[in-house]
Amino acid sequence: ETGVTQTPRHLVMGMTNKKSLKCEQHLGHNAMYWYKQSAKKPLELMFVYNFKEQTENNSVPSRFSPECPNSSHLFLHLHTLQPEDSALYLCASSQMGTSGRAGADTQYFGPGTRLTVL
Amino acid sequence: GEDVEQSLFLSVREGDSSVINCTYTDSSSTYLYWYKQEPGAGLQLLTYIFSNMDMKQDQRLTVLLNKKDKHLSLRIADTQTGDSAIYFCAEYGRGSYIPTFGRGTSLIVHP
Numbered sequence: 001e002t003g004v005t006q007t008p009r010h011l012v013m014g015m016t017n018k019k020s021l022k023c024e025q026h027l028g029h030n031a032m033y034w035y036k037q038s039a040k041k042p043l044e045l046m047f048v049y050n051f052k053e054q055t056e057n058n059s060v061p062s063r064f065s066p067e068c069p070n071s072s073h074l075f076l077h078l079h080t081l082q083p084e085d086s087a088l089y090l091c092a093s094s095q096m097g098t099s100g101r102a103g104a105d106t107q108y109f110g111p112g113t114r115l116t117v118l
Numbered sequence: 119g120e121d122v123e124q125s126l127f128l129s130v131r132e133g134d135s136s137v138i139n140c141t142y143t144d145s146s147s148t149y150l151y152w153y154k155q156e157p158g159a160g161l162q163l164l165t166y167i168f169s170n171m172d173m174k175q176d177q178r179l180t181v182l183l184n185k186k187d188k189h190l191s192l193r194i195a196d197t198q199t200g201d202s203a204i205y206f207c208a209e210y211g212r213g214s215y216i217p218t219f220g221r222g223t224s225l226i227v228h229p
Contacts, residue, residue, distance in 0.1 A: 004160075006160075031215070041221075042219060042220070042221050043206070043219040043222075045216060048216065050215075056216065090160050090161065092161075094215070096215050105149070105210065105215050106149075106151070106163060106166065107161075107163075107217065108163060109153075109160035109161040109162070109163075110160050111158075111159050111160045112158075112159070112160045114158070
């Protein structure tokens with residue numbers, strides 16, 4: 001595997017279910033990100049992890065719970081979601097902290113998980 | 119907060135050039151990026167430009183940066199149907215490790 005991978009690619013869940021999204025990066029990066037992409041809305045940054053420590057949480061509801069066990073893996077645990085949470089969830093990674101070099105903080109994205117909440 | 123603005127749609131004929139425009143408000147922007155998103159896929163990095171450059175060319179892609187007007191453009195020469203996608207502009211402010219993305223421009227290429 002190369003780049004950033006995400007599983008599953010598609011997920012349909014009921015409002016009472018519990019599920020998890022998985023992201024893995026094979027780029028040796030030290031930072032990972034979760035974004036939410038909804039139709040007709042800008043890309044929304046949800047969480048940032050830098051060296052496994054969460055550094056950003058953009059007022060995301062507690063029904064979304066991230067986990068970063070190491071710098072290569074990132075999870076998003078989902079429970080009691082709402083229909084408005086249906087979206088494409090994108091994971092990204094970057095090599096953070098070296099922005100003195102051109103493009104060093106460049107984010108590389110996975111293919112996303114298309115989530116539908118019924 | 120800082121804003122990045124893009125027009126939502128652009129339609130071009132196959133073989134013509136496409137120009138996708140982006141404006142931003144952060145005068146301390148250091149890097150500016152273009153990403154491409156095909157249907158059902160994530161964002162793919164196309165190219166980036168550092169703020170001390172005016173132009174960058176990479177095969178069919180030409181990026182122009184006007185810092186005075188805070189205007190960035192992406193020109194695609196000889197546009198093909200495979201170029202149909204959403205194109206996102208993104209910028210990093212000085213000292214920031216989180217980019218600000220535009221809403222994306224949907225490029226439609228018709229025969």
